[in-house]
Amino acid sequence: MILISPQTAESLYWMGRYIQRSESMTRLIIALFDKIIDENFNEAKELYEKLGIALHYTSSQAFLRKSVFELDFISLLYVINTARENAILTRSHLPNRMFSRINALYLKYQAAKEEPTVSIYWLESTLQELDAIWGNLELSLVESKEAPLIELGKVVERMDLSIRLFDSIEAAVWDTEKLNVIADKIRPGHKKILLSSSKKAKALATINSVFGALITSHES
Template sequence: MILISPQRAEYLYWMGRYIQRAESMTRLVISLFDKILDEDFDDAKKVYSNLGITLTYDSSQAFLRQSVFDVEYASLLSVISAARENAILTRPNLSHRMFSRINALYLAYQKAKEERTVSLYWLESTLQELDAIWGNLELSLVESKEVPLIQLGKVIERMDLNIRIYDSMEAAVLDLEKLNSIAHKIRPNSKPIGLSSSQKQKLLHKINSVYGTLAYVTES
């Protein structure tokens, strides 16, 4: 059993989700930028519609600006801000190095927002920072009990976006074994999670309800 307060456990879980969301969406934005330039100018509008978001860009740079800074609740800046907020709330559970990396990434976004144009080179460089955050995860935490909670958020977010954006049941299934392994670390007597439905909304509900079935922990 992982002994940690329910509130703090949830913050760690959501920090993992937001960091993964930042990584996945950054890769998506870079890919869509290339498609806007070389293939289909409206492709990003179609993809973001799967997230319930309407984009109204009139140039590739306008798309970058919107997706990185301006889309309410869904911009990369807002996702990084949410990751940082959860990191602040779990500050005692994080090493100085890990917290500093998350905070530095947030400050880099704030600085970049002041520029007139968004640099694709800069955006690509943020992926290195996100990779470094994941790379230091197990080494930098004060205690290993936090790791599975953050990892759970990471894998659930990845599964959610693969289904939500790409309708990819196959990609979600590939993560299922890892999800069950992490769930077992959090709650050893938990039943294995299965994905039997092929209906998108049912799958999303099932995946996003996993944390709730494991949120039984109490203060140590």
Template sequence: MEQLLTANVASNLYWFGRYLERIEAILLEVVDAFDKIIDTNKDSGKEIYKKLGIDLEYLDAKNFLNEAVFGNHHANLHNLINFAKENAIISRTNMDTEAFGSVVELTNLLKQSGLEIDCRFIDKVLSLISEIWGELTRKQHRQASDYFIRLGKLVEKVDFHLRLGRDKEFSLVVMEEIDKIVTILAPNSRFSPHDKNDSHEVIMNSINAKINKIIVGD
């Protein structure tokens, strides 16, 4: 892993991983809620977004898709993809060329979609995201840039999982992988282990302390 990164580049790689994972996680929840609104629970979308700190209003299942993806809130797709693209641009020289191209393709897809979407559009976005993850992980030899993107993905996975009130056992498994990467990037650092009885806030504060230590130490 012979690659030197500035703190700014490392931070942008990390946040690129977080935003890309956030987009994917939210869209998967949107598709699941869409089905439930049609079949079993018309308030399913409101319940999911409430856990994300958003009061989402919609008329029906189709309107839910538009409000969830393009509504006036901090988790709309325009904001998240633009943030991910900005992170990718800043760290472009340390990112896989094909992955960067797929990020550009993703933003162009969003521009072409207009404001009316359906599940086929969401499927296209999720497919492109899967391609990006594949392009970022197919290398035989990992560099520091790869680890920072991976860290972002894993940290977002834990944060999102806990925000939705899901079981902590899954999060603890993911955090073990986070700790392995932390040890690779900062072998001399020592951190306290996580506990399943810790709150969401305590767990995320612990994880953020690790990330800050690595990036500041960069």
């Protein structure tokens, strides 16, 4: 891979993670909204506990507003804003259309925050915006030095949330091959990542150490 600064590499990686986090959490919030209404009112409280978040709500609408706009460090607005901040730091490395879509999604959230209620249909529409952001990555950064770093963040985040939220190491194992393919683009000949442990903490540590190991090895 053509050398870029460690700071830029890290920002690209975390941008990928936060975009994927926004997609995963959006899908999760939509599913939880339905379950709160139809099945188990406390479903969201129980799941957010796995993230170390004490979530309190009195209605399905209150759950939407808190999860989308109000929770510190984990609301969708916070996640989108953090993705945007990393995009700003790496703007010269991104296609203009991709950066514009990330910024537009942030502004869409800011506008929706001022509305008296959160529309589940509006939230569902944001998934189309996220799909478009990933589409710009695939179309505009083919064979570029930046794309593997963003893709690495995307896959690591997906694996991380699978384990944290659903205790599904098996699902994360399925992504290991893809993780190794991406890692090889960043540093050819890297040591393959293996994920077979049934221990949640060890699996999370392995997944979240991949970026640092690749960048450190590349620098040395």
